[in-house]
Amino acid sequence: MSFLAKDKNKLYALHAPEVECISKGKSRTPYEFGVKVTVATTLKEGLVVGMRSMPGNPWDGHTLDETIEQVSILTNIKPKTVIVDKGYQGVKIEGVEILRSGQRRVTRTMKAMIKRRSAIEPAIGHMKMDGKLSRNPLKGALGDALHAVMCEAGHNMRMLLRNLRLLCAQFGLALQEVLQVISLPRRTNYGVVV
DSSP: OOOOTTOSSOOOOSSOTTOEEEEOOOSSOSEEEEOEEEEEEOSSSOOEEEEEEETTOOOHHHHHHHHHHHHHHHHSSOOSEEEEOGGGTTOOBTTBEEEETTOSSOOHHHHHHHHHGGGHHHHHHHHHHTSOTTSOOSOHHHHHHHHHHHHHHHHHHHHHHHHHHHHHHHHHHHHHHHHHHHHSOOBOTTSOBO
């Protein structure tokens, strides 16, 4: 087997022929090998509402329509506003307002929403490290799709459990204060402790 530098259908891994070379444009890791995954989260809470593997290393702009369709199916609501990075430049979808980082002519509210988009980067990092998104143990394109959905579910479960722990801690502190008030010794007019 011999491949030239400009060949399109290179084989990067014998055990996983669906692996692609993905150019990241970052100095630390300019390339990653695997399958591209799209991630859609809610703006305020950061819950992942759509995650899908995209075999074949498509251009980011070609994946947005499929991602919006998946979010619409899973949530029964079509998003009115989508906030994306610069890789989606020039994309237009009917009925959806697309805000892009680095975009000009935006209001203060839009600017705040675009700044909030950067919150997805740590979520992706946590999914790669904590949720094992960086290593897929399942084989084939179907395995890639299943692994992406399982990482989405795991991320959401970790977020919900963290919020539940916080709620339980707040409830415990409130209960402790109530018990202290109830257990304080009370004096009557005759000096007898009740």
